[in-house]
């Protein structure tokens with residue numbers, strides 16, 4: 001269903017640089033893929049390029065095919081028809097993604113009206129159905145509320161209702177639980193995976209949390225400094241991680257009862273994408289990390305001993 005090949009994203013402006021390079025991804029209908037990686041590694045930019053939501057300063061090169069149709073270079077109105085309808089996007093922060101003044105019902109209506117020609121009654125029924133699907137049916141009429149009147153968990157549920165409103169085939173969830181406290185995080189993740197199964201959606205989940213990935217996604221792609229450095233079935237990657245960054249991520253998963261263990265730190269940093277050539281090749285590891293220590297790869301505990 002989705003085939004991404006050699007995707008690059010260039011940031012234009014006074015100091016142009018490549019935020020994403022050589023990204024290859026495929027996704028079959030109903031399949032789930034986690035995109036993991038540290039902050040700034042290019043996860044959101046990759047997902048935004050797929051959904052056609054890149055800000056004006058960023059341009060995509062390479063190929064993104066959805067159902068065999070090439071999206072890069074496609075006229076905007078045609079692309080909206082495909083990506084806007086078939087790809088639902090759940091953003092990190094519902095407060096900045098949703099309109100503060102319009103009611104929930106009005107915002108969902110606008111999403112529906114962009115792609116369907118519904119009567120008033122059909123639209124009202126569909127909004128009620130969507131709110132039911134995300135666990136906001138019954139009791140208080142959420143459709144009449146403004147976003148500021150809702151709790152954080154309810155806002156993210158509204159965001160998910162909007163993302164699935166046009167019956168997409170692919171749902172992209174960009175750290176959907178970041179803005180929530182721990183108890184709500186599980187509920188919202190359960191909702192996302194439940195809807196994925198119920199509606200037969202393909203899922204791209206962006207997260208830092210490998211524990212969530214292991215429960216949720218069949219495949220995982222690890223991003224580092226704008227590139228995919230490791231990809232494969234989740235079980236295989238978690239059992240036998242090859243890239244140093246993946247190994248460190250796995251070691252950082254907290255384990256119950258493990259109170260004395262210090263979390264590992266990575267003794268290398270991601271190259272500065274804006275100033276890539278300033279980093280001499282001999283200060284990089286095979287996988288592109290920039291060495292801070294002369295040794296090839298060193299883990300330190302937080303006290304600094306090796």
Ligand SMILES: Nc1ncnc2c1ncn2[C@@H]1O[C@H](COP(=O)(O)OP(=O)(O)OP(=O)(O)O)[C@@H](O)[C@H]1O
Pocket residue numbers: 011019037038039040041042043044045046055057058273
């Ligand atoms: N609108 C923009 N203008 C300029 N640079 C941008 C823009 N959006 C992202 N970038 C740059 O692109 C790179 C990748 O950012 P991206 O947001 O994709 O990272 P991420 O892996 O999603 O991080 P996080 O986990 O913190 O969300 C970063 O260097 C970032 O500064």
